[in-house]
């Protein structure tokens with residue numbers, strides 16, 4: 001796995017542009033990250049403007065991927081400077097094991113069009129081709145069917161159900177793991 005990968009200015013797909021999150025995304029991020037339904041399965045409560053500002057100033061401000069727990073956060077827009085449809089993140093889950101983790105959130109009005117899968121597929125390519133990951137995982141609440149479908153569409157294998165392994169917003173929750181190895185991803189016909 002490569003050291004200190006700096007994010008590209010943009011990752012483009014057929015319909016989307018992924019760019020490192022920044023101040024220009026603030027109000028649109030707040031619009032959906034303050035929504036209780038959107039946050040139901042996320043590890044945080046509905047966010048305030050202060051939460052968004054803190055996120056933009058801390059984790060989302062990180063600009064390289066290298067050590068364990070480093071991450072890159074991208075805002076996802078329709079090509080040509082359209083609205084922010086959501087945001088995606090790639091973490092280094094374990095540097096020594098060359099394992100990365102992906103996360104995805106869409107604003108409610110942009111669901112059901114394949115944008116999460118399309119953005120995450122681009123991030124998966126980035127994880128294997130640019131970062132050089134050995135394995136990529138996605139973790140979710142087992143009740144989060146929409147997220148499990150994204151992982152399955154990307155080709156990730158439903159791999160494990162960890163029972164009450166995490167305390168999320170004060171409650172013990174089960175965690176469903178999906179994963180794909182680099183060699184498995186390269187073998188997917190495209």
Ligand SMILES: CC(C)(COP(=O)(O)OP(=O)(O)OC[C@H]1O[C@@H](n2cnc3c(N)ncnc32)[C@H](O)[C@@H]1OP(=O)(O)O)[C@@H](O)C(=O)NCCC(=O)NCCS
Nearest residue numbers: 038041104105106111112113114115116117139140146147
């Ligand atoms: C998880 C989440 C991102 C999934 O969003 P989504 O819109 O269902 O997923 P996609 O953007 O990949 O869209 C897929 C759907 O669009 C449909 N679709 C419509 N047009 C499409 C197109 N042109 N191309 C691809 N899919 C299309 C697909 O059939 C699929 O519908 P289905 O799931 O009913 O079969 C969304 O529910 C969300 O943001 N939830 C809240 C945050 C969250 O829980 N995040 C995950 C934490 S682990």
